[in-house]
Amino acid sequence: MSETNANVMQAGASAARARTPLISCQGVAKIFDGRTVLESIDLDVYPGETMVIMGGSGSGKSTLLRVIIGSFPADHGRVLLFGQDMKPLVGNDTDGGGDEEKLAEIRKRFGILFQSGALFNSMTIAENVALPLKEHTDLDQEIIDIQVKIKLELVGLREHANKYPSQISGGMKKRAGLARALALDPEILFYDEPSAGLDPVTSAQIDRLIIDLSKQLGVTSVVVTHEMDSAFTIADRMAMLDRGRMLKVESRAWYDELRKLDDASARSLPDDQRLIRQFLRGDAEGPITERRSEAAFEADLLGLTPDQLILPTPSLEPTRSTKGTGIFRRSRAE
Numbered sequence: 184m185s186e187t188n189a190n191v192m193q194a195g196a197s198a199a200r201a202r203t204p205l206i207s208c209q210g211v212a213k214i215f216d217g218r219t220v221l222e223s224i225d226l227d228v229y230p231g232e233t234m235v236i237m238g239g240s241g242s243g244k245s246t247l248l249r250v251i252i253g254s255f256p257a258d259h260g261r262v263l264l265f266g267q268d269m270k271p272l273v274g275n276d277t278d279g280g281g282d283e284e285k286l287a288e289i290r291k292r293f294g295i296l297f298q299s300g301a302l303f304n305s306m307t308i309a310e311n312v313a314l315p316l317k318e319h320t321d322l323d324q325e326i327i328d329i330q331v332k333i334k335l336e337l338v339g340l341r342e343h344a345n346k347y348p349s350q351i352s353g354g355m356k357k358r359a360g361l362a363r364a365l366a367l368d369p370e371i372l373f374y375d376e377p378s379a380g381l382d383p384v385t386s387a388q389i390d391r392l393i394i395d396l397s398k399q400l401g402v403t404s405v406v407v408t409h410e411m412d413s414a415f416t417i418a419d420r421m422a423m424l425d426r427g428r429m430l431k432v433e434s435r436a437w438y439d440e441l442r443k444l445d446d447a448s449a450r451s452l453p454d455d456q457r458l459i460r461q462f463l464r465g466d467a468e469g470p471i472t473e474r475r476s477e478a479a480f481e482a483d484l485l486g487l488t489p490d491q492l493i494l495p496t497p498s499l500e501p502t503r504s505t506k507g508t509g510i511f512r513r514s515r516a517e
Contacts, residue, residue: 203266204229205371205403206251210260213243213250213427220246222427223260230370233397233404235414238424239462239471244407247424248373251405252295253286264289265370291319293371294364298379301360302348308359309335309344315366334362337399338392354385358392365396372396374406378413390416411463415439423459430455438463 204227213221221243228234238244250257251264256273263269267289274281302311309331316327335341338358348356357377364372374393378386390413397404408414414421421438423430441456442463449460454470461469 202229204263205265206405207263208247208251208260209263211247211250211257211262212259213246213255214258220427221250221257224424224427224429226422226429226432228371228403228405230403231397231401232419233393233406233417235406235408235418235421236424237407237409237411237414237421237462239409241426242424243427244409244424245375248375248405248407252293252373253290265292291367292369293373294367294369295373296357296361296364296375296377298376299356302356302363304348307345307347308340308351308362311348311359312363312366315363319367330366331362334365335359337365337396338362352385354381354388357381357389361392361396365400368400369402371403371405374404374408376408376410377406378408378410383412386410386413387416389413393417411465423462425455425458425462430459 206226206228208224208226211221211224211226212219224243224247226234226236226247236244236247249255251262251269253262253264253269253273256270256275261268261270267285269286269289272282272286272289302308303314306314309328312331312334313327316322316330320327322330331344332341335344338361340355340358340362343351343355343359348359351359361372377389377393381389393404393406394417396402404417406414406417415435415438418435418438420432420434422432423438438459441460444452444460449457452460458470460466461471
């Protein structure tokens with residue numbers, strides 16, 4: 184085989200690997216106490232990209248993240264992480280099972296930045312970052328100390344190594360948590376609301392750090408957020424969740440075009456796209472607010488679910504007693 188042909192084949196193999204997803208969710212569903220939290224989720228995340236998963240509160244973002252990393256199993260469908268089916272490793276909610284040893288090996292290949300930073304208050308910043316290296320490697324302390332300095336330098340905290348979490352700001356805690364997530368040189372970084380609770384300047388610094396780490400280390404990033412400024416700054420592609428459904432997975436450019444679409448053109452959009460546009464723009468009116476019906480409000484006040492309500496015929500006397508009108512289904516006791 185000629186050297187040219189060999190180079191072509193090698194380049195083709197590299198391109199194929201680049202298009203093989205590191206994360207693949209295939210028809211993933213999750214149910215808690217009879218309530219469907221995730222419904223038939225399909226999502227692929229490719230090497231080197233930054234995928235932003237967004238949606239309102241209660242849309243299923245954090246639940247999807249936890250299913251992907253194996254905190255609990257999917258009830259239907261499957262999650263492939265590094266090509267490995269996670270279900271046999273995680274087990275199930277009823278009788279457990281799973282393979283903790285293999286799961287631990289998979290988890291060494293990714294890092295997580297938790298929303299709060301999740302630092303141990305009794306440890307210095309350096310000790311927090313060193314913890315994964317002590318737990319999961321056989322490195323000498325001298326090598327661990329060097330690795331800790333490298334990770335803290337990456338996030339701009341080397342000079343604060345000997346401080347405790349109580350002595351640093353919220354933004355610094357996030358960066359310290361990120362340094363710890365980087366300790367084992369992960370292939371994937373998961374971020375759970377990295378900008379939550381931060382001022383705009385600090386939030387922008389975290390965004391820049393995410394971008395820089397992706398470029399410098401070639402790490403794949405999955406970012407869960409509802410902060411639109413952050414999402415449009417860091418994303419390569421974006422995924423929109425709503426009430427446990429995946430509405431759209433598209434490029435940042437596609438979402439940006441939808442966000443900037445004028446009102447007249449937006450009226451002819453499908454309902455899902457109108458909903459996405461409202462979320463992206465933060466508009467007070469649109470499909471999200473339209474669906475918050477009076478019935479759902481009443482159900483929420485009384486601790487019922489919408490399917491427990493029977494709507495009355497519209498009345499010109501909204502303040503009259505509803506006794507006997509059938510607005511609520513009768514209980515079994517009645």
